[in-house]
Amino acid sequence: MEENYIETVLDTESLLKEPENFWSGKVQSGKEWHIYQGDVVNVLSKFDDESFNCCITSPPYYWLRDYGNDKQIGKEETVEGYVGVINNVMDEVQKKLKSDGLLFLNLGDTYYSGKGQSQGKDAKSKKRRFGLRAVDKSGGLGIGLQKKSAIGVPWRVAIEMMQHNWVLRSTIIWHRENCLPEFVADRPRRSYEYVFMFAKSRKYYFNREPLITKNIDEDVWTIAANGKSEVNTAPYPDELVERLLSIGCQEGGKVLDPFAGSGTTLRVAIDKGFSATGIELNPEFCKYIVNQLNTLA
Ligand SMILES: C[S@@+](CC[C@H](N)C(=O)[O-])C[C@H]1O[C@@H](n2cnc3c(N)ncnc32)[C@H](O)[C@@H]1O
Secondary structure (H helix, E strand, O other), X not given: OHHHEEEEEEOOOOOOOOOOEEEEEEEOOOOEEEEEEOOHHHHHOOOOOOOEEEEEEOOOOOOOOOOOOOOOOOXXXXXXXXXXXXXXXXXXXXXXXXXXXXXXXXXXXXXXXXOOOOOOOOHHHHHHOXXXXXXXXXXXXXXXXXXXXXXXXXXXHHHHHHOOOOEEEEEEEEEEEOOOOOOOOOOOOOOXXXXXXXXOOOOOOOOOHHHHHOOOOOOEEEEEOOOOOOOOOOOXXXXXXXXXXXXXXXXXXXXXXXXXXXXXXXXXXXXXXXXXXEEEOOHHHHHHHHHHHHOOO
């Protein structure tokens, strides 16, 4: 909200010693937002431990989108490589969450095509700007996958996270209402993604009330497919973040999104009276977030 906004500080010295940039601001409720531009693990490692109540995030999916940065996650040559990288990030997130904190991790799957180099006729693969994707190379991705198989990426990540002390408490199905239909004729078209609810420990903050009072289906949530953003980040919808905050973050708590993208988590969190911190590799996306937060309506 414009009138809510009090100050924005562009910290030119930067709180961090690396070449990342840092922006912060405060709204009238007293809630602060912070945005760090840089590599996620690098930035996370500099935060104080146990400083966030809740993390809501969506990392780049495996070989689905080119965010135009060499350091971007999602272009690992092997599935194990991707699972390992996401787990490294989530290990850091675990340290930074308070002991009663929750992590909501949104992930979707990728298919193994094994079909080789794109001929450039597929508009979707052109837009992705990848060269030959690992998921198009022959060799079954090194794990013996048959061509056309779903890789099972979300569950591979989740199972590894359980080996890293995360308590998987729920698998919310986000039914993506009115999502763009896939161009496939030989299987049902996908219309859902996972939101894994992980707890750092067995005792954690959780509020079932909104599920009851708002008559929300327990763990199958039908919410519009698309978020709103003028930058190309595959944003999730505000309503998804709103619901997650209402069940998983105590009033006025501190929210973290280590893959901030267009800043949906931060924007919704601030709007709902939480403090919010985001990390994002792409400087253009960071500027977009700062502008958005400065003009909160
Ligand atoms: C799926 S998008 C997040 C979208 C976000 N939930 C939204 O609503 O806009 C993933 C984001 O992770 C960022 N990213 C990729 N690799 C990163 C890295 N190593 N460090 C920090 N951010 C990274 C990408 O630039 C991209 O914006």
